[in-house]
Amino acid sequence: MQEISPKQNWQWSWATAVLLLSVAGGLYLVPVVWGRTLTGHESVQPQTSREMLSSGHWLIPTIGGDVWLERPPPPMWWIGIVYTVTGVKASDSIARLAAVLAALPIILLTVGIAKRLFGKGVAVMAGLILATMHEFYSYAINPEADIFLCLIVTAVLALFVSMEFPHVRTTGAVAGSGKPSFFGTRPWPMAGFFLLLGATNWAKGLLFGTVMAAAPIVLYLLGRALQERSFHPLRPYLWCWGWLIAGAAALAWPVAVIGQYPEILQLWQEHYLGRLHRGYLREPWWYYAVQVPYVLLPWTLPALVGLLCSARAAWQHAGRERFICCWALSAPLLLSLADGKHHHYLLHCLGGWAILAAVGLAPLWGWLQDKLRLIPYSAALGAVAMALLAGTGGILWYSRIPGRWGTIVGAVVFISLATWVILTACQQRHLLRAFVGILAPILAAYWLWVPYQASYLDDYKEDLVFLRGAESLIPNDVPVLVQYDWTAPLETFWVLYHMRRPGVLIRDPWQAAEKTANGGQNSSTAYVLARRLDLPLYRRAGTVETVLESTRTRGEKNPDQRRVLYRIHFTQPLPPAPEDYLRVVRRTLW
Template sequence: MSSHPISGAMQHQALKLSQQRLLVLLLAVASVLIFVGIGLRSPWPADEPRFAEIAREMVDSGQWLIPMRGGEFYPDKPPVFMWTIAAVYWLTGNLKLAFLLPNAICGLITLVAVYDLGCRLWNQRVAVLAAFLLMLAPQFLMQAKSAQIDAMVACWITLGCYGLVRHFFAGPAWGWYFSAWGFMGLGIITKGVGFLPALMMLPLLFIRWRQQGGFEKSLRWRAALGPVVMLAVAAVWVIPMMLYVDAVNTPEAIAYRDNILFKQTGERYADSWGHIQPWYYFIVNVIPALWFPLPLLFLAHLRSTRESLRRYPEVVVLLAWVALVIVFFSLSPGKRGVYVLPALPMFALALAAITDAREPARWFSPVITAIQLLLSLALVVVGVLAWNNYPALVTKVARYSQDSGALHAAGLFVATVGVVWALALAILWRRPPLERLFAALMVTWLLYSTWGYTLLEPLRTPRNILAAAEARLGPDASLGIIDFREQYILFSRLDITHFGFGAEYEQDERNAWQWMTEGQQRFVLVSKDKPLNCFTQAGAVDLGVAHGERWLLLGPEQQAEDCTAPERKRQFYTPKPGRWIPQRG
């Protein structure tokens, strides 16, 4: 049978066009899931108000080199993530848009990198499956839709892995090899662990040794220049920062430099002072829940995994790197669930190659179905109890809201989500279990990003108590905050003074008393639960509840006649930081 001489080229072009259309469809679905809700909510604790306030101060002050919160150096993280929020805020003037947009874009970049690598290493089917699995894991969308720093550093780490894998398995591609190291440098000045893709060199070198020189074209002397590129990119910020510190030579600047270079890196890893967890924390507490159902799918394909490890050195490298990342973070005493997020994209890619066109173990489908059914029933039951003002739930919610209808509205939302999960199970009963789960999760994300945001917004910001203070005091008053948190600066339309992040509470109160004596129209915000020596709660104005605490407004009438002077005078002033909030808010 004869064939047209250009039919092969036409088929190739058709396949290429099909891949492009599929990628566009994938991006469209992911964009809806990630971008819906941007602009509908404000920054929420714990981390979002901090980064949003730093970005706002960058734009207002024009000082972008060293992050500052409330006029005080912020030494915990390098500035790249805050730069991106500040850049969007500078361009748009809309902080509610700016604080979520960078991570949303990074989430899409991560998804495209995983898809493209799947196409290059295997085929389009594996690529689509990898993207599907990545969106299925709750941790990915959770971080892409928030303003924590981890989604961005995960993006740079994924691009670092992309460059190395593309060079060694779909190359050589020296441009991508050096770009990988460049992204590691960018990751370092986003959050210190940006170097993690370098761990991939260990299984790559092992594969090279097993294959007796199979990477000759990809591993030459010039490969040693990769770490130089990484350090050069990191130096773009580190060197100007050090020069600035040397120039100003203040104790605060020197403390900032030493903190960001040493305490927040090696010391924080080796001798953590917070989030202390046992070595098995990620394996037992984090990955089973936040990567669900990927760990179950992996266990259901153990036989396929052994076969894939024999057939595909790429899978060996990807799984080995994921294991190294988990081990790296497990060795540190301080652990948070977001730490292992950078390993998720490569795990999804490896798992897609393992499970491609293979049936899972027989137990997998009924287990996933049972979990979805039980979750739907649990959500409906909890929603109905909340709707009917179940006493235990009323007590819990009352800590966060004085609105008697808040629990009723929350119950309706939770019950609706439970019904969605049950309907997905019933309507898609004949579809594979992961498709049913995906449908339920995607609708849930859309409901949460719209309806859920409107329910949570009053509970996750302190705007209510600050608005009460503003209405009582007028625009010329100034507020001081004892034991401050960034959200109380970010949402205030009055001038704000705080007395140092992390200062001893006793010194905080003494500084507040001294600050009040030095001027007129000065008032202090403090939690009702805090003990007071330099003030009294008698006659204080009750402003309401925010973040589970009742807040009081203290004026000169609550000021003690005398108070021991603070060991060190610390006052950090921010003029009307909440100007970004619409006046009707």
């Protein structure tokens, strides 16, 4: 590996960080400012953060005041800190900003890994490729637990690479010919490695993050040990105190919660066994063979070329190519064994694929350069062909395209220009210029997509209008009751988060009566945000009046699923509730 002086390395690192943060920050801040409404899934962490700030209870997350145990609290703390610094308690833009502030370090960590293994040219391209992969982009601007877990997983891998592949002038934590003792000492980076490995349980729950971080490392080390026919590669990681550190970090929150809510054991059983072999999110065994090319867009082709170019070296000897291939392939291969599969599980291996894409760009660019030069006016011909293809598609699906002719004409113009720019870039004699030419229309596509999506593809517009109208109709001295959404549970978070007033979660009419008596002046009347299909249930508890109904609710299959504001006058005395029913609906939520 080329030796770099500390001064040169420091200067180059700062320049690279500024470049990457400027491009990625500019890319991600557009949806922060002009993005569509957060979905129910995306509202989970922001709402629990909002309630933590309000209640001051930082250990146990709540939803509408009720305990919610599905996710550990650290991502909520992160969002809460961003809320506090900005002085905002609930905002889609600020919640997105919290996700962006987690995504940017992931890019820098990936660049650091690529720089150590392949040099600065590949590193810069890998960082920008990762930033513009559509799957990573989607989670970089949405405050879900996955982007926070990805930060921890990538930090584990970066620390492993720094120890396993030390610079020429650096004494690595695992370098040397000694035989580390199981109970002996290790350098501080090794302790940090185990601490971060345990911390992979702090974002999305137990085990999953640890598996995502450990899989490429274990695969790489086992392959090296088998090839060398020695346990030496494994010895530094067989460390009693390190595994105790990892275990303590991993179990800190679960142990604290089990004492108060032992039912969390049932949650873990349902979540992990359900995904593993009980059919939850069941997909066919070949699911990831289709999803991997999809999540890598628009860099799928160079990523696959990079994999092919690295395969021989990865097979022949332990080194940089083998580790990157282990990082890219371990997650889809391992996850294919489980019933539960989803494309966002691949988020944690995208850094490896981004580095492979950067490696594959040079041979792919060389091949395209030779072929395109054989075709006169290739860039212009390609632009015309893509314009005709886009225009034909627009005409055929005209009635299904939001924005109709304006969208079609704009898409035809942009696609033709982007094609011309990319094909022209592929004929540049310098790889960096070619890469910039390819990257520019990709960035432009994301920037143009954000306002279009917010204008035409925001499914929550009618629901937001309904919520604002409902809030204006509920007296200030009466609590806002929100019926738990059994049709789409995560939509409960959406309603609670997008109300300006704090909402109180209820599971059934009898609980509505109890909480109204505790929180309002008129204990016989309650205002409940529910769906139209909940009406028969509430009629069992009193007289129900429809105050306001949404004109359309996101994801509705029929009008019975529309959101409604009910005013309920409870029967006095209230008829008894079915015990079996209450036992089901009042369980601890997850």
